[in-house]
Amino acid sequence: MNRMERSDELCGEQSESFSLAVDAMGGDGGPETVVAGLALAADRHPGARILLVGDEKRLRPLLAKHPKAAAICTVRHAPSAISMDMKPTTALRVRDSSLRLVMNAVAEGEATGVVSAGNSGAMLALAKIVIKTLPGISRPAMAAISPSMKGDVVMLDLGANVACDWRNLVEFAVMGEAFAKAVLGLPSPSIGLLNVGAEELKGDEKLRQAAEVLRESPLSNQFHGFVEGHDITAGTTDVVVTDGFTGNVALKTGEGTMKMASGLFRQVFSSSLAGRLAYLLVRPALERMKDWLDPRRYNGAVFVGLNGVVVKSHGGTDAEGFASAVDVAMDMVTHHFNEGIRDRLTHMTSLTGSRINAEGERQSVA
């Protein structure tokens, strides 16, 4: 059986035998972090079948050290790896990199999704070329989950598309809604369009047009309208849609502000003897808060809108963080994330017209 599978892989037939293809060579921690992360993930997803792609000589001893990871992994050797600072255009020319081979595995139907902690730019470029966008989607977007006062919120795009038009924003809304369903388990997620004010006349033409299309779409009941920066952490909507430039700035501004707040509170507890005593009193509550805000819990930005699940783990994460990225990917695989988008798009295209489709075709060829 194992033998047969192996020959399937070599022939590149549509066997779809793996849940995920994992790039072992990406990220600052390299294969050590990836394999340790897979050992943690194995506990949570005992049924997962992972195609682990990378330098076989380095992977074998690591799997021997982590038998739990070994139990769910099949190793495939990749002769080269994409460095963290390689330009996407250069990365595209490397045919035998671990990142290329995991993308190939999805394109050829061997695996349903990909996880890598590697170079984001290269990952997006390869995913677009090898896995390709879903029919009806002009451009993939980067989505992530972030905390709010009312629960987790899905935000996209976070930087895949610096410039966007109204069609892109409408597609992001469709993909974000499907993502919130699959990963947050919400039956009917609400959607907000990020703007400088909540009034209908605020913002530029592309925002007003996207809002108009969404108000007349099958998503109209879930479309809240415009939201502002403070609505992200207020949890006003479950999904926050924006262009990649604004989303990237908002995400990083939020992270920076949270870091400043943590620093200030650390000072309160460390600047005096009374503070250190107080710390002892509230340590359990502080630990719970820290767990809740743990960036590793939110690790796993996702490229949505592709013919497969593509999850990017933060390059600097540890094993626990990598396991979270695997969690997100497994949620998306299990809950048929892409089927959700496909269904929705079937009902949307009648409204947004053939323009979205035409744009999609052009983009995926380019």
Added chain:
Amino acid sequence: MNRMERSDELCGEQSESFSLAVDAMGGDGGPETVVAGLALAADRHPGARILLVGDEKRLRPLLAKHPKAAAICTVRHAPSAISMDMKPTTALRVRDSSLRLVMNAVAEGEATGVVSAGNSGAMLALAKIVIKTLPGISRPAMAAISPSMKGDVVMLDLGANVACDWRNLVEFAVMGEAFAKAVLGLPSPSIGLLNVGAEELKGDEKLRQAAEVLRESPLSNQFHGFVEGHDITAGTTDVVVTDGFTGNVALKTGEGTMKMASGLFRQVFSSSLAGRLAYLLVRPALERMKDWLDPRRYNGAVFVGLNGVVVKSHGGTDAEGFASAVDVAMDMVTHHFNEGIRDRLTHMTSLTGSRINAEGERQSVA
């Protein structure tokens, strides 16, 4: 003497006898908050001379209650007021509103600056038409001070210009630098351009072009290059330059995140008896932190790039917040903020070329 001044005012001659013209009718708190705020400001700026414009019948009894405010104020009656939800285009047609009269006072050289807690959109529109932009500046921007781990940071634009080109961004850099000098007292403020990455190739054309112009300008030594969202609270640069859409979203996202962080910490201290005990131990340190983050300390967004100082107080602020807005305006008046911009522009126009000037002329006529 008083009599003569009064006649000067009536003739609208270039007497420049008032430091500030204050709109008494703006904001949720109305004249009560404004007059109470001026009483606080009078302690800090005993030499200030304020032209207080609004409904005289309401102002007289309030000034009788606040003799400190009365000591620095001269009242001018305005028959009408601009409501908080009036459209800018409608506000422009009201010739006798308190907001219009304070703008007129600056345009006619009676006062050096304006403070209002009123309708921002109407304020910007009136300021553009009545006070007009500085020569060489195509569009005014909205700037504010926000806290960072290294000290206060000036950010602009915060929403006056939803769409910007590279010239606007260069002008914002010039104005932001002058603002940081005048209000933060920094001798040589550093400047960052907000982008999705620090690398030179990140972002769109207008950002790369603005960076190129700044690198070759007299500000080149102070120009740090691109900064990201997390650099705002890290205090990487003293001035953060961005378009009005991104700036507005970043500001509100930061405020929202700080609110969420405060809420989480309140929970730590209130969810158990140990927490309440701990609170008693660290209360002084928490109070200091609260003072440091007090949004009232950061009240006073400023419209820069106009032929006068124009400070917008938050509509929902209290007397202390209004006094802070007066502080900012007085700092700008005292430190000759606009002269700083004018000097810099003289040295910049040779570089950015006549295009900026031409654009400036066109805009101020429009």
